[in-house]
Amino acid sequence: MPEKIIINDVGPRDGLQNQAVILEPQQRLALINALIDAGVKHIEVGSFVSPVAVPAMRGTAELVAALPKGDYHFSALIPNLKGYELAKAAGIDTANIVIAASNTMNEQNIRMNNAQVLSFAKDVLGRGQADHLTTLACIATAWECPFEGLVPEKTVIDLCGQLFAAGAPEVVLADTIGAASPGQVKSLMTKLVKEFGAQRLSCHFHDTRAMGVANVFAAVECGIRKFDSSIGGLGGCPFAPGASGNVATEDVVLMLNQMGFDTGIDLGKLVLAADLVGEQTGANATANSARWIKRQLEKGLL
């Protein structure tokens, strides 16, 4: 039996929140359904943020209400307690909180300092346990911060330990600005896996410096079996200067499928989802791998 790797597509959130074109909830639902058609079962569908701060995410409650029922794992990002309450009311499967490893990033991203955000995280993780709402924690700028530079590994390891201690069932390590090299990924993930086990850890990479796929490979080598990626390679963080697209789901799935892992995802249908988001947003959503996949489809080889 091939080993499974979970792909969590964050395109409907991390991808769409940073596009010039703002999609209506039903367009976002069409994209989510295209991902589901391709076999993607874990999807970050939106965020419960202020529609003034991030207009692209407005109507997420309406979107959640319209999601298909089935063996899917839908999540939404929440920046604060209000977001948590909205997420709970909307009936989302999983709420994601984001805590940067660097103080300036926390202040820029969610207007809290490190101490405040850790207190918030502990509060929300406790509420999640009481409410039976799965709440995951994502450590942003886990390798490098756009304001403070390189983040010490010890800072990330300590923060990760505090999040697990506060009840997080899983911690996502995010290279928010796409700054890490595979050498740095291997170094940090080796230590985290040793300390906490690979089963509770996940990784989130951007392709800013063209190392996104290499970073996924480095993390796979460390035993990580769950990854965030974004259909079409769209993405970025509006509050992190210099961040560019997430690593493309089609690039990651092509590599993992070819390496013999079971992602459950059909590449031919996945490029249809990439085409759709490209049409919806007008963004260039054509990864190298998508061109190759399409040539294979034309030749009847896939």
Next chain:
Amino acid sequence: MPEKIIINDVGPRDGLQNQAVILEPQQRLALINALIDAGVKHIEVGSFVSPVAVPAMRGTAELVAALPKGDYHFSALIPNLKGYELAKAAGIDTANIVIAASNTMNEQNIRMNNAQVLSFAKDVLGRGQADHLTTLACIATAWECPFEGLVPEKTVIDLCGQLFAAGAPEVVLADTIGAASPGQVKSLMTKLVKEFGAQRLSCHFHDTRAMGVANVFAAVECGIRKFDSSIGGLGGCPFAPGASGNVATEDVVLMLNQMGFDTGIDLGKLVLAADLVGEQTGANATANSARWIKRQLEKGLL
């Protein structure tokens, strides 16, 4: 002291031979000089092939005569004995012969079957030793052949052994069509390094399936310290259907420099060379990393 990794830029050969626009020898020289300005010391400057078969490589002898003198390692590809004699007469430092690991690729690429091409290789490697002309051997389609599919590892290991036995000082393993995953690279290179040592081996990757940078990382992990890459990610093989660009030199150098290796290459000057080849050919020579590098330059951070 940081460990050195050698970058051999094959853009002036592998990059230019596959463009719609054909450059004059003096334009190719300008590109080579831009690479030298950036600190690239190993460059495949052209090939001694029929100007009818590959018009983009015409005038390579004229180009070689005009190359700057200094601590540089210039090489040229030779497809046959005539090419060897032309290369020798031109006074190039190093001649590169290419032998595919698969029979159909040899027949399509240089119109010889496996036995004929091995006999040719042994002949040329012997002549090179007698003439004191360094002659390297490149194994094309070392992972997958566009005609025959996956190539057995044993075939490549055996061929590599025969080439070393025939006097090749170095063997380059080429993923000619960009088909290998980092898992496959790690598997084959681990075996080759164990058998022959990392010092005599080099790798050549294409980015067809978006795994080029990950493949370089996988090979670095196996101990490989010399890589072919192409400025601007241009490249391909006119006789290998489906091949697309070589892994971009700027992507590879950014990763290796960031991982603490000494490539001797200045990223800021390297993107000038990528800009130049983009202007010369009209091709899209802007890798993700080049965009990032330029933003850093604008901010005075590089």
